[in-house]
Amino acid sequence: MQDFVVLFLISNLFLAAFVGLILAVKRIFRRQLSCRMQYHMWFFLLAALAVPFLPLSPNNLYRLFFRLVSPAAGSLPQGTKAGIAFTGEARTETVSAFHDFTVSVSGHAPSALVICLVLIWLIGLMVMLVLLLRSRIYLYRLERSALLLQNPEIKRLFQDCLGKLKVRRRIAVYSTPYLKSPVTLGIFRPRIYLPLHLISDCSAKDMRYILLHELQHYRHGDALIGCLMSIAGLIYWFNPAVRQGLRKMRDDRELACDSSVLELLDESEYPCYGNTLLQFAEKISHCSFPFASGMGGDFRQIKKRIVNIASFRPAARSQKLKGRLAYLVIAAALIGAAPVLSANAVGEEDYAPAEKGPEFTSLDLSAYFGGYDGSFVLYDTKADSWKIYNQELAVKRISPDSTYKIYSALMGLEAGSISDGNSELTWDGTEYPFAEWNQNQNLATAMQNSVNWYFHYLDKRTGKDTVQSYLSQIRYGNEDTSAGLESCWLESSLKISPLEQAELLKKLLAGELPFRRQHIQTVQDALLVRSDDSGRLYGKTGTGAVDGMEVNGWFVGFTESAQGSYVFALNIQGNSNATGTHAKEIALRILQDM
Structure with missing residues (x-):
């Protein structure tokens, strides 16, 4: 355990650098990458957060593939470098006078510092779990008190939005007085919750924009991504770089969702969509539910979204192609850097024969x-x-x-x-x-x-x-x-x-x-x-x-x-x-x- 803890901490330093790398790449290629692609860049962070627990290294990536297609019979026991104790008895060879005497190394207990670090991490994890549980209880009560949407005009608008997005799945829409911002919930049973004050205050045009926004969250699987982000936040609660990366990811998710909505609208409607955000900026707030995705956000995020809407222009076909090529190149570079994050593999070396090494039967x-x-x-x-x-x-x-x-x-x-x-x-x-x-x-x-x-x-x-x-x-x-x-x-x-x-x-x-x-x-x-x-x-x-x-x-x-x-x-x-x-x-x- 001690070796893993030390290597895990080292991996977290690399993860902090990985977050910085993603931010730098996003800044350098901001003109080539669409908002949706910039948001997808953060998917590599989610994947990288799992790497420290995987047996990856530059020399044994092929072993991972080998294990997937032909799992090994068992794992290899690991020893330590602690004090030596003599055990067993003399083993006499069957064909000569040679003896194979056995000495045993004793597994040593983790140091006090390692135990202290693990306890701090566990305490922090428990605090985060309590906060998550509290949010989930509040969400459960909200779901129990919510009513299926009854407003016929909004129901008609919702059906039009489903048709425009070619969404065939049945998605329930609820109204509730206990929300300030609309949210989309559910991975296997998606549903949208609308605050009562928005239903009463919104015009048909504004409500259409809100519904299109929430359906874009559904189309792009943001509920599942939000779940993964919450799990990552639990495990890496102590890493400020990871927390910052997850916050930036949430911001980029909303920018990507806005851009997806704008692509469905005429250019003349862009100011109207932005005005909808401004009009309800005081009435919608950042979603407090860790597994939900919604239209709300703090004022800093609303400002970024308004700037994005004001500068949005539909990408030409050639621009989209360049963006995809840039994304693939960046993705290959980030994936190639991932093995250095593995805490399991930092000390687990494999021998890589030279390219012109022996050929085996x-x-x-x-x-x-x-x-x-x-x-x-x-x-x-x-x-x-x-x-x-x-x-x-x-x-x-x-x-x-x-x-x-x-x-x-x-x-x-x-x-x-x-x-x-x-x-x-x-x-x-x-x-x-x-x-x-x-x-x-x-x-x-x-x-x-x-x-x-x-x-x-x-x-x-x-x-x-x-x-x-x-x-x-x-x-x-x-x-x-x-x-x-x-x-x-x-x-x-x-x-x-x-x-x-x-x-x-x-x-x-x-x-x-x-x-x-x-x-x-x-x-x-x-x-x-x-x-x-x-x-x-x-x-x-x-x-x-x-x-x-x-x-x-x-x-x-x-x-x-x-x-x-x-x-x-x-x-x-x-x-x-x-x-x-x-x-x-x-x-x-x-x-x-x-």
Whole structure:
């Protein structure tokens, strides 16, 4: 929750900039965009207000489409970078003496500041809900007291207006003494409410303009838009930029509605329509109902509408075409900027292979994975071909857990923290729940028993700047060590995708990474899982556990045989028991069958 709150606040800064962008675009293109199009510009704000709750990012827009057409089986558990607790028991590999010891990171409680911010937001939300409920109760009482319109002349005018607008749906018209301004209500059961004082004071001409205005609200679905605006105002009550944007949107809605009415009138009637607004300016006021749209407004808004009416000229056909083209260009730009608003995706990165990256042959290996979500990537060095199962998860960056130790060892050897002939580090006497950890370790035993303290100490010897430099050089996932060298790779800030794991191993074996061959050979020897007449298997497991539950299992490595060499990376995800051991068992079955 803490990460989401922080990212949501950041998203709100972008939303404020987004409001400013819309205002700037409207000002720059005010001569090209009609009042209706300027009002429609605000629809992008309503859409943007939903983006922080959606899994969008520039690199994973295609994932959203993929999920729409083929929903994933489940969501990926998220870990934290809090303190480490040891849980579980030693897991013995079935084909070698390698062990996959599991450590668990504990989910930490949100900070006091985050809790305080959430409570303030909830209190504000409750206040807004009370005000909304009060308005809804008043509206309910108004509906109960309203009577169907009885005035025959106004009923005839209303039927003429329906015909002029080609509205075939039956819309009820009511009269009530409890309103100052006419309003249109209802999404599924539209109805118009007229104040009694307007019915008694209006001439037939004025009433015709009022009815045309209200029917334009109905034709353009303003009741639904008003509902969405009210919901947005509830959620973003604390954001002054959003509140200002919604207020401007309401103003533009009335300007657009006026323009739609003017398009139906002769040019000689424009002053008459404006006079109707002026004549009743003191008798109509801003609608206080959040889900309603009406003709009223404050005096500032009435002034803007009068200016708009006075300057209104019907747009020529070429002008309309230019306006539509300008609107489409602006719409494309605003939609392209939307992903940066997503609070869910700010920290959720996917790996986007280069345009000239590898081409994959898709595999269907779902039968091997049982109840786990997972992916498998295989590279054939002889054929220079890639095979992949579940591309959606194969490009998703997740914590590397103990598979990171391959590169920790390489960086330590290159930096001189250990050497090929002397890789032993002394145990400091700290008691661990695994007997294999409670002794001095060299690279081979530390890799075999997945000894975390060995690689923590090794990275410390190598130095953060050096480690960061190497991770950047080899482009290791998101290269994020902000959680600290001891914990960044344990369900925390450092993340890498299965496809990147396989690509790095491919480059490592080809000598394309900045590590000397002798150091690569030393690490390769430490990764040996099995050797027999059919060839050799090298690999490293990794298990990510959060609050004692194993949620992330890895097995990455490569094979060597007379038939050729293969690089692979397999990952499984689950709510529990998703371990490196199980990932290894699945990978071995796939490799043997293939």
